[in-house]
Amino acid sequence: MIRKNLAKKLVAAKNEAERKRLLADNSNLADPKLALALKELCLTSFSVSPSETQKAATALKTLLKVNRNPETEAFCHWASGVSLITKGKFDRAIASLDRSAEIFTKIGHQHNSAQTQVAKLIPLALLGKNDEAVRVGKSALKILEKCGDQLGAGKVEMNLSNIVSRREHHREAEKYCLSALRRFNSLGEKTWGTMAENGLANTYAQLNDFRKAESFYARALKSAREAEMSVTEAEIEASMGNLATFRGKFDRALRFLELSRQKYETLEMPHQTAIAELEIADIYLELNLAGEAFAIFEKVAEKLHKLKMPSEEARARGNFGKSCAILGEIERAKVELKKSARLYIAEKNRVGAALVKLTEARVEIDSQNFQTALALVRDARKLLRKSENVRHKLIADWFAGEVLGNLKKTLEAEQVLKRTLTASLESEQKNIARSALNSLGRLALKTGDQKGAEKHFKKAVELVESLRAPLPAEEFRMAFLADKLAPFENLAKIYLSQKKWDKAFYYVENARSRSLAESLTGQIRSVDREKIPEGLAKKLESLREELNWFYSRLNRAEESEIEALQTEAGRLERQIAEVMRQIESTGERSRQSRTSRDGLSFSLKDLQDRLGRKRSLIEFVSFDGTVGAFVISAKKIDYVGDLAGETEILELLEGLRFQFGALRYGEASLQKFMPDLKKRADSYLQRLYEKLLKPLENNFGEDDLIVVPVGALHYVPFHALHNGRNYLIEERNVVHSPGATVWLNLESKKRKPLKTALFFGFADERIPLVEDEIKSLKKIFDRSRIFTGEKANFAAYTKNAPRFDVLHLACHGQFRPENPLFSSLHLADGFVTVRDICGQDLSAELVTLSACETGLNKVFAGDEILGLARGFLVAGSSSLVLSLWTVNDRATADLMKLFYAEIVKGKTASEALKIAQCNFIARDFHPYFWSPFAIIGK
Secondary structure, three states, X not given: OOHHHHHHHHHHOOOHHHHHHHHHHOHHXXXXXXXXXXXXXXXXXXXXXXXXXXXXXXXXXXXXHHOOOHHHHHHHHXXXXXXXXXXXXXHHHHHHHHHHHHHHHHOOOHHHHHHHHHHHHHHHHHOOOHHHHHHHHHHHHHHXXXXXXXXXXXXXXXXXXXXXXXXXXXXXXXXXXXXXXXXXXXXXXXXXXXXXXXXXXXXXXXXXXXXXHHHHXXXXXXXXXXXXXXXXXXXXXXXXXHHHHHOOOHHHHHHHHHHHHHHHHHHOOHHHHHHHHHHHHXXXXXXXXXXXXXXHHHHHHHHHHHOOOHHHXXXXXXXXXXXXXXXXXXXXXXXXXXXXXXXXXXXXXXXXXXXXHHHHXXXXXXXXXXXXXXXXXXXXXHHOOOOOOHHHHHHHHHHHHHHHHHOOOHHHHHHHHHHHHHHHHHOOOHHHHHHHHHHHHHHHHHOOOHHHHHHHHHHHHHHHHHHHOOOOOHHHHHHHHHOOOHHHHXXXXXXXXXXXXXXXXXXXXXXXXXXXXXXXXXXXXXXXXXXXXXXXXXXXXXXXXHHHHHHHHHHOOOHHHHHHHHHHHHHHXXXXXXXXXXXXXXXXXXXXXXXXXXXXXXXXHHHHHHHOOOEEEEEEEEEOOEEEEEEEOOOOEEEEEEEEEHXXXXXXXXXXXXXXXXXXXXXXXXXXXXXXXXXXXXXXXXXXXXXXXXXXXXXXXXXXXXXEOOHHHHHOOHHHOEOOOOEHHHHOOEEEOOOHHHHHHHHHOOOOOOOEXXXXXXXXXXXXXXXXXXXXXXXXXXXXXXXXXXXXXXXXXXXXXXXXXXXXXXXXXXXXXXXXHHOEEEEOOEEEEHHHHHXXXXXXXXXXXXXOOOOOXXXXXXXXXXXXXXXXXXXXXXXXXXXXXXXXXXXXXXXXXXXXXXXXXXXXXXXXXXXXXXXXXXXOOOHHHOOOEEEEEO
């Protein structure tokens, strides 16, 4: 048996006994040459399979026990050091490699001694010992060149390239990397040649030479995949993800970074997994998922600290500070930024220190401390003066222009921002260009240059659309747009000042409930469920089962158990949300995006055609805390501003809620006071009418109304507002919608007859009469199915919900303002959440949620609603009946009988609800009993 084959068998052996038996059977081969063969296996598997590297190191330890000699011992320490690198144990790795070099020097093997230093450069760099790494690398390079070891010399140059690149000396990195690549090519060494191509691509990405970077990445990735170099492939994918982030191609960035993270996790490489998590958190921050980024940074910063990786820790803490600032945790932001700055200074990383100062400047700008912010920006620009990274300089320049503008140094600010804009576009830095355009637009408005402002804001909108369009999932697209609505709003304001109502409405509507509208029209492509990676699919299923167990426990928990169960459920919810983002980042899409050329899709003409002669749409807007409204009919569009302050509306809503709250308990004992209680509630409903609708009466006349609320107005029961004569619902049909585009899409769906109904009812102490309600409603439909009590469980819901025309859920609802996508309906064995609902395709034309507060939503930036309503709309429902506050059990049962009796006669949902509510009004019921229910959709 030759030594190479024996080495492979030793690595493949299952245990120590088997390795010793192999060595005993081949004792004549158990010598330093076998040690060399095992060391070579250790090194060659480093970029392919870390576990094989570790097995080779273990086999060398066994060989050393059998045949102890200095040369074998040196090889053993060498392999042990490389193995420790794959485990992230860098201090121990350096000690092993130094011991190896020491032994080789003693026995006169200078060449091997120098070669051990190649591996040592990696942990030195990751530990932030860059000066030592450069010194060691240059020393080793001289010896290897003297020995004629082109391969070893190239490896050293590769590592030196990475080290100087970490200090932002990218031209020096390019020289080292090009020299290494020439050496590898001359030797026909493909493995290291692949790594050199990746290194060059990284360098060109930092130098903003994106075409060269992409070319080298493509070559390197192809070579790595052909050679099954899993570690190198993961490194290249991470690098390609970072390049895509630099260029604003966030869909590619998400995909590559997540693929890389999954590979490192599978390979059990803790330090690389931590870096991958850091990079994913970075892009989440870019996409405004600050809460999600915060959670990762908080965890990964400590992980990097324990792994003793100061450069990566500095970056993590810097961006952690940024996420803290965004979330309003200013003091914690300052603490993390100071930690980051200290780490960067210790590493002599001027660029990192500059980026921290820019984040500190952002905090000061938000606090209106513009002079302090300007001083920080000037310090950052000085630190960046010698930097070869164009992107960082442009960010600093934009900050300078922004601060100067706020300090009313308009001319200077304009000059800086125009230079920044030009350079950003030339360098493919669309996100920086967008920021510069928005800043220039605001400057133009301050100087009264509306045309200039309009031009800048329109270009900013175009860039927002081009950056956002490729994003794969609703959550990413919604979050990305959240802090980029300013140019839409500013354009709307300009056109309103010019009384160009149609243009103003165009930009308002294109920023309104945008992601929800795109979901309904197929512009957001769903992940093909059959092509979800098996590992992620199983993980998601397992987490969901575990979460459902906790949900079921919560349904019947004792008071003392609830807090602990909620904590565990919250942990699982966060894990599910993260797995869903991983799936959305990497999953194959089943539908193609359909967008217009400029990314904006709303058509006023289509809306007016669909409204017809007897309907008007009122779309409320809020600018600077003041509510106004567009009124659109088939023939015209009007705008009425200054209706009320949002704070006034909130105060009236609080008063109304107090009046309704008085009836939640002890209804029977309050009967004799009911006329007075009704009069008080009506007074609030009338005052809300006078603020919000009376000034619009001439615009909508006798039309039926589609109401699109804004902000706090999502909680106004428009159908129940009182005009002094009647409730609005008595005079016309009233439906609600999150946006005109959303309504247009729902209204455009072909109406189908409602023949089959699924009724779910699960009673608790708050809604004890649910089962009676369900049994009485079942009789109304010829073809229906009911699930009540213990049969109304999660499995029954998921199996049956997609198959019926009408879906009626009479069970307690829970709105989760802190985590709205886990708002839920309570079933017998747990909860069905918004995420669960979105994950199904419903054929239901009508969904009724006859429980408490099922219509509550978190109103996100751009008036995106997050709650049960969104879930059912995304799943495919055309009309939703939901409650805006707690409902009365007995009244709800009566209302629903009246409602469905009209549905089976062929009435639309809005017509049927109107008839049912007017029946209650005719019997002089307090609005608390009939008005909680509102309709979204047709």
